[in-house]
Amino acid sequence: MSIPMGQNLRIRAMVYVAAEPVPYFWPMRSFIHHNPLHGLEQLPFQEAVEKGAKLFHARGFLPRSAYQRYLAEGRVDTTTLQEQVQRFIATREPALPIDVARWLMAELTNRQHSVVEPLSVADSTNVYAKLQGATTSIIEPSPQQLAAELERRLLHERPLYEAFDDLYGTTIGSDLDEQVIRACLDFFDEGQSVWDMPHREQGFFSAWLGVSGNAVRRTLAALMGTQALDAPVEAERVIALVLARLQIPENEWVGYFTRELTRLHGWAGFIRWRSNAMNYYWQQHYPGDLVDYLAVRLLLSLTLLQQQAGNRRPFTLQALREAIVDRPYARFLQLELEREGALLAMARDIEQTLQRGKASDVERLYFAYHARKGHREAQRQADALLALADQVGERAALLALSPSELAQLLTLLQDFEREEGLVWLKAMEARATAQLCDGLRLSAPPPRDKRPFAEVLFCIDTRSERIRRHLESVGDYHTYGIAGFFGVPVSFMELGKGSENHLCPVLLTPKNLVIEMSSIGVQDTAAVTALEKAMHELKESVLTPFVTVEAIGLLFGLDMVGKTLLPTTYNRWRSHLHEHKPLTHLVLDKLDREQADSIVRAVQRAVIVKAVEQEFAVEPEVITDSMIKELREAALGQRSDCPACSTLKQIDGARLEKFILRLRNAYRINPAFAQLQMERLGRIGFSLDEQTRFVAVALRSIGLTNDFSRFILLVGHGSTSENNPYESALDCGACGGAHGLVSARVLAQMANKPEVRRRLREGGIDIPDDAWFVPALHNTTTDEITLHDLELLPPSHLVYLDRLRDGLNSASRLCAQERLPSLLEDTRDLKPAAAFRAAQRNAMDWSQVRPEWGLSRNAYFVIGRRTLTQSKVLDGRAFLHSYDYRVDPKRRLLENILTGPLVVGQWINMEHYFSTVDNEKFGSGSKVYHNVAGRFGVLSGNLSDLRTGLPAQTVLDDGHPYHQPMRLITVIEAPLAHARKAIESVVAIKRLVRNGWIRLLVVDPETAMICQYDDGEWTQREFVEAEQAQDPIYTEARSA
């Protein structure tokens, strides 16, 4: 039951191409910020937004009223707005006797809604007549013209069932989506469901087919003809058969697939990501890809179409086309009634006339309807134009326009409305750019006679900007910005976990594995933890919940009261009941062959001891070392006898032989597995060279190569919140959506190693012996900074620890005080300590839908020395990456920053942008309705597409944008030629800059010029120092 390999491959290739615009969706456990239009980044921004809007039925810019609100708040540069209007006019060169610029500006700033009304029936001559108060007749299209227009509207670039729904008022599209979502929930579940879908290991399509209903099976049987259904059915074949049945021409298949995939782009994105994640446990065990997904969709859609169509209605492409050509008037009226919002006053007539079906009545009604609709459209358009003309004081000029001039005006306005989003965006970005540039500083700080008390490396995350500023204000601290994984891609295996977690941007794949180990042996599970597990299992069973609620439901009530009324106290008390994580060490050093061999032997010994205990029910004390050695060697085929085992009466000759065989097969004590273990052990740790290189690159990339302080803090960041599926969205994006502490510990451990320092010294980075790298964690929800691995701190540093802690605590409190008013009401007057407590309560409140604003309002990415922005209050809106071009003559470090951190920043920025401009389509809607699905995603309600973007509570405040959606304004402090060469050599960034996905500025410290890239060209202006900008004489001169 297969089709030729060539066709299979062709369909797979088509699906691959069709899926390119669909963005990946990573499991929520490690939320990855990404650009929803990543697949369209090869296009210019405006073009990609238009295409994305069409594909995802979404909006690419804010509604005009939102931009007008920004204008009123002074966040839009009016000069740029006017310039953009002029530029638009220049490209059109309209020959109109009106002040076009004023008209367009009036439309932008005074009119809340679009001036141009959609003219589907009327045309500009009708509008002209209405303006003149003359009678006019609406031109009737011929039946052929009408049929052609209907074909274009109904059958062009959309699934057939959408056309069917439009014509017959059915709901196949939404029914199909529901059934597909159910199938996906069943198959892709990762342990949330108590009962699994059977035969998932066979793949998505096969498993789904196994549980599908009779209707689907009948459809499939009819498609397959005489061929039996008991053999496996290939998904590709089903796709080909369904499309052939629907009579879709093969050259339209790719487009058809894309439209099918974008209907539920969350699920499609997840499946797309999953099928490419070769090491993903669930994909390895339960494979599923977009070919399966499309086969499910298409087969279901054909089944539903056949059910709804019966013998009365057409459902294939050709049949629908004929139905339109046969009765265009009836189809037009049907379409108007079902989808286009028919004139309400005639809706009942249309419905009843169509039900009667008499051709002459339908025709008569069509003409009446058409004329009435045309007059209404023309009148509305005329009224809207008159209103706009009155606002610019040019009513007489409007009335004096000739019909052709009026048509030209309408076209001009229509084109302008299509482009106005970008006009607003550029004007808003111009204002934000000016705000950033005012107050930048290029002058070097005065030389110091002693090193700073501490140097603190924070993540480039926008939330670090606030705490860096406050830390610098409370003491002698120098702060730096570096990507939160500190440049070390790590695959991390946490203590007690069996899986690896990649701690680096998703663009990278770590080669080295770091294992967390503890010297404390296996501990008993804390009583409360065990109780919680038992409760969870009771809840998941079929019958036990009824009894559980009756018996111990009250306990849940107490828990709820505690969490709700006293979140801080109750959660602290509760945390004491749980077992705490012991002190751990990270295994960082590469193992040599002997060490690896020794570990493999130790593991084999431990396994053999357990095996003997279990298989022969003997106590461990009777198992001797020689016995284990002999058994191990026998299992590995190095010997055939085992004399030491003869002391055990349970092991006779035959049983011994059987046991050795079992050791080889069941317990995997065999040469092949030992070799595999050796290879796996080879991934653990970093060689000394690697460690030295990572430390050197990290320090050089931020310009920290001398004057090392006593303390060098490596501050990773993470968040804490309750009842929040989006928790990992608040964690470190550079660490793959995880906390940044492990990365900080890894680099600190490397940098504190004497041998690494010796090599660094040879390479020109002299870290004094009393300098100590201390890992720390910045909790962005509470602003608390906690120091880690203090047990490794040299005793000489302990006396300074209190001062360090005081400084960090002060910065945390001040930061909480600054941040809280935007988060909670009535907190503007709180003292720092009270604000800090309020932030902690907020983090523990399980009813809090907005524990923090996260990266919302991000706008800038600054690559340069701290002095550049140190005197500015950036309100947590800037990614700050430290960079000193003077230590990077070959631009390698800058290229690294552009390749990794800037791309991640751009993804974060675009995620926020699109989640704000259309939260329902690109974002994930309100958290209030969210439910966790399958342990990897979130649905709205109980059945919806996977919600992929950010929730409303992250980007909107009271229904209005809190995040100001702009493209990332990137500033590089370096000579222009230096920066340009670096950009040119990083293809991804070059494309993003040229296509307008990133706004780029270069602040050239050598020429004191600001160079901006816009619309394919560089413009330059003079740089103004912070002090100079505030000087009244200069301000006056500048404004003059």
Next chain:
Amino acid sequence: MSLIAYLLVAVFLPLFPLSMVFNRVFAQVHNTWLRIALLVGWPLTGVALLAVLGDSPPQWLVYWGVATALLYGFRALALRDLALWLAHLATSVWALMWLPAALGQTAGTLPAALLAFAVPLALLAWLTGHLEKLFGAAYAGALGGLATDLPRLSWLLVLVVLAVIGTPLFPGFFALLGMVKELLPAMPVTAVGVLLVWMLWAWAGMRMLQGLIVGDPGGRANADIGLAHTGILGMLLAMFAAAGIWLTGSLV
């Protein structure tokens, strides 16, 4: 003679196909107050005629009534024009009034049960008229998203439709419950039929609300009814519910 008399009553407590008279008349009337008068006066005329006749109607008329109620309840499921839906639901309700009449409740209980539905139907007629005045028609699907655009009117519309379909607290609920309770020992199959009709009303009501209240807003925020109207109608509904609990509650 008595058969002709009952057939005459069947025009006013409509039984199919005589019910078409009421529906045809109602469809032609566009004046809100005339519609309200029809909704209240038409069935009361039927009840008055029944009282004049004196005797309880024969059982076959009861079955006919339930069948008519089922037919119109089912038909209401597919209707999208609120005015037509209203007329169909009224027909379905009036057809059920043959049951209390057959149980000999023509004196006090029948008019009370009838008013339990007539009042919310009249209020719904007023709201329908208001929507028609604003938009030309109240047509589910084509006129969606009222909850966002006209929140006050939407609240009232939801409450009135709930009252019309006999949800708890509104008198219609108690009236129907009483009817089922009376029927169950004597005519259990008919009682099940009444429950089926009740279910159809609820289904049809939800479909209608879904088509009007839910959906994308159409930017008609200035068209909502005033606070005074909302207050008066809300008060009327509250009084109606309270009176229902007080008066028809005794039916249970």
